[in-house]
Amino acid sequence: MAVITIDKVSRWFGNVVAVNDVSMSIGPGVTGLLGPNGAGKSTLIHLMSGFLAPSSGAVTLDGVPIWRNQAVYRAIGLVPERESMYDHLTGWEFVLANAELHGLAEPGAAAERALALVEMEYAQERQTGTYSKGMKQRVKMASALVHDPSVLLLDEPFNGMDPRQRLHLMELLRRFGADGRTVLFSSHILEEVEQLARHIEVVVAGRHAASGDFRKIRRLMTDRPHRYLVRSSDDRRLAAALIADGSTAGIELDFHERALRIEAINFQGFTTLLPKVAKQAGIRLYTVSPADESLESVFSYLVAS
């Protein structure tokens, strides 16, 4: 069983705090590291993969410190976010080199197995510089898997992948998780994380915002007050009809925008109520747009709650 433990870890770069007093424990199965861009996901992955020293606190793998400890790479496979990977080598040469660098007894067999796992044998004789983003990602995966690690860390692995490649990678990661490996991947897309990870760690602005089952976090995200901007044929009458219902907390008539600003408490309730009320009153809806659906606002709500 491989468990990565982050214990009261902070990391700052000069005056900028990238990770602020975070504690979490990543065990077997698939864990999603979710957060908006710039939240500190990559910093956390660098800390977990031994490429960054914590400014304070400790990052360990099964109790052993990771920083400045090359032996941990026998257990860890890392798929970095950056794309460059010896572009002049073919896929086969690249994965084989990784197997050799691990000092494996049969590097050729290991490279073959890893390339088969990510279904890249068909392009293994091509230079990696000619690969598409998805293909690069898969060969990077193969290089990280070549020594059969018990921990797999992936930094934004779905970036630049087409839907088919995405599904394939998800299936692969799911299988690793089911095998009892510790798989951690970062993403800024909720749906991606939701599809793959049972367990989610959310970071926002360097802080650990939430941790646990994805359903719980999903509920937290959907239950927050939602703000909408609505334009209709009769804003005042619509406002009066809506405020009578319990799912609406407040309505403002925005003269400047010539629109209603509505704060809904119950997301589900409000989305079914609005069209119903409008229809009954004979009011036409011109615009219904969520005013705060950006991931950042969702996340900042999570941090506040």
Next chain:
Amino acid sequence: MNVTVARLTVRGLLGRRRGILLLVVPAVLLAISVFARNSSADKHDLAVNILGTLSLGTLVPILGLVVGTGVISTEIDDGSIVYLLAKPLPRWKIITTKLAVAVVTTWLFAAVPTLLAGLIIYGTQDTLAIAFTLAALVAGTAYSAVFLLLGVVTRHAVVAGLAYALVWESLVGNFVKGAKTLSIQQWGLSLAKSVAAHGTIDATVAVGVAVPLLIAVTVAATVFASVKLAGFTMTAED
């Protein structure tokens, strides 16, 4: 030494026309040598000038710089060094392997042309050709180690290296006498003086000082580079 690291380094260094570019400067040296051989000027002075200034003073440091930084800084810049470092591989092994590649390349592209140039201009007289070749070998080794270290510690390795080679060794060294004591070029020259026939080469640093300094600088740079690489830090882009 790690064979895989060496293979990756050699391909990165000499692959894709880069190897051909490295041949340009030695080719110029050889062309000038042929020209000098056919000139009517004093051959001894020509040989000392060409081998001392052009070869040891320019070719060796420039190649040491390009090769010494080139064996590692490209990988650090584009991030592919991660694939070497995320392995249970002692960092000193990565550094010594890369240093070995850099040293052998510098020898091939700088010391061998120096020998050829010496032979073309002055034959085997006064062991001048051998002396400057020896200087190129030892200076090439020290330059490789120092510039490899620069490649590890700074993203501006080439600029820092040029500043050392051009500003310190050539410019300051010419005006301030003390600066010559701390110049790889002068250490090499001092070794050349001790090998060549008496009175044929001038050197300001005593060979008893030059040799320990050459060894100390090469070893220290290698050790320091290994330590720095062990603490290699990735900066987050997010």
